Amino acid sequence: MIYNYNIGIGWASSGVEYAQSYRAKVLRNINKPAKFIFTDMFPRDNLIDMTRNIGFKDEEIIWLYTFFTDYSPEPVTYTLDDLKQSVTKPFTFDREGKTGRMVFRGNNNYFKIYFVNANQDFVHRVEMVSEGCLIRKDYFMSGRIFTEYYAPLDGKAHLYQRRFFNHDGSVAYEEIIDDDVVMYKFKDKLICSKEELIGYMTSKLSLTDQDIIIIDRATGQAQSILENAGAARVGVVIHADHFSEGATNDDNILWNNYYEYTFSMNRHIDFYITATEKQRTLLIEQFEKYLNVSPNVYTIPVGSLSKLRKPEAQRKKHSFITASRLATEKHVDWLVAAVVEAHKDVPDITLDIYGKGGAENDLRTQIEKLNATTYIRLMGQQDLREIYKKYEAYLSASTSEGFGLTLMEAIGSGLPIIGFDVRYGNQTFIDEGKNGYKLPYATGMERGRRQGKMVEAIKRLCLEDDMDAMSRYSYKKAEKYLASEVEKKWKDLVEMK
Structure with missing residues (x-):
């Protein structure tokens, strides 16, 4: 059995939960049974409604708080x-x-x-x-x-x-x-912290060398998991940038606090998983330089494409799409401002924004103040698999993506992408001039220069003579993310002894 540890989940889930959902599908397809463990308390919603919402099967879910009862997570049927x-x-x-x-x-x-x-x-x-x-x-x-x-x-x-x-x-x-x-x-036991409770649950799984533990979120639980993992193999998934570049020099590195503990416990970790080859290479170099160890690090995309999706009709000209949690760190407001500026020279440009989140009301206000409601729309949370292909290009203003599931889905529908030249997703999915543009970015970059580069790239793409060539390049690049390719990587890893 493969046990995947997370903490929480919501209706507007993060990339970690979507990555787990993709993994669940892959493991089903290769006949590797898996459980997904959530250790948060969910006082406002029923857990199984939220896990169903992004594609988990009910029988795949373990909840810390019902684990010690004879209930399993299920829909609410009490009337x-x-x-x-x-x-x-x-x-x-x-x-x-x-x-x-x-x-x-x-x-x-x-x-x-x-x-x-x-x-x-x-x-x-x-x-x-x-x-x-x-x-x-x-x-x-x-x-x-x-x-x-x-x-x-x-x-x-x-x-x-x-x-x-x-x-x-x-x-x-x-x-x-x-x-x-x-x-x-308990009737026969007293446990003095939540982390100890997570460890107790882990011990009750009766793990053997045939089992695998995958830690997706380590905060507040990794130590207790490792202490009770027994003979199971343990892996850690790196979902974001794993270090702070500004606080790193030749002698010291500042690890991302979400991963610092599992990095320091590398002797107890059988493998790490990164979503891109660029991050794998960098992580191995840093482990060797700063910790003097050579860990097992594998590159496995956190998502996969069931197929390449081709449009049935002509794509709408000058139509852009972006999709993410509507959170401030995604900088969707930068995209709104850039499209409004580009609209002065490209009057038929449109931008549809998909997703939900805390920044939604601010974005709505911004769009209204800029009188852009006729060509910039908030579309809410939707299944986008058959939607990307209706658009001409994808926009991203995120300044850090461990992978970027929406970027993968965009190229799987043949979209060129405009985004910043930042680790790791944009650098993985955009080849400059061939299927989009990577824009210069640095922390503290002057706003006018940053926005100017975005506006320039949007207008340049709208004037592109051969959008079909860019689309073909994205499709070709997407082939390595087809489910069959990702399934093989997972199969090789879980069957490795």
């Missing part, structure tokens, strides 16, 4: 009727969209009910309020999976305990909480 039948006191009920209220006699006594969606009666959680004070929250899948207990402290509801249940309602274990200090109480 409003189930809840009503469990209530013995008279109440009135009303509902608006995804929330409802059961109001009881007395002074400010009620249940606030959170439904999975606005159209069905499946209950994700219930907050219980007595005399205006939150005292308890129940969480459900097919039944109650855990309960949180609260007490008023300094005018706020203070969480002090969780109980996790089996299907028959018996308590599987408890979590005692005192601010950041937690303790887990």
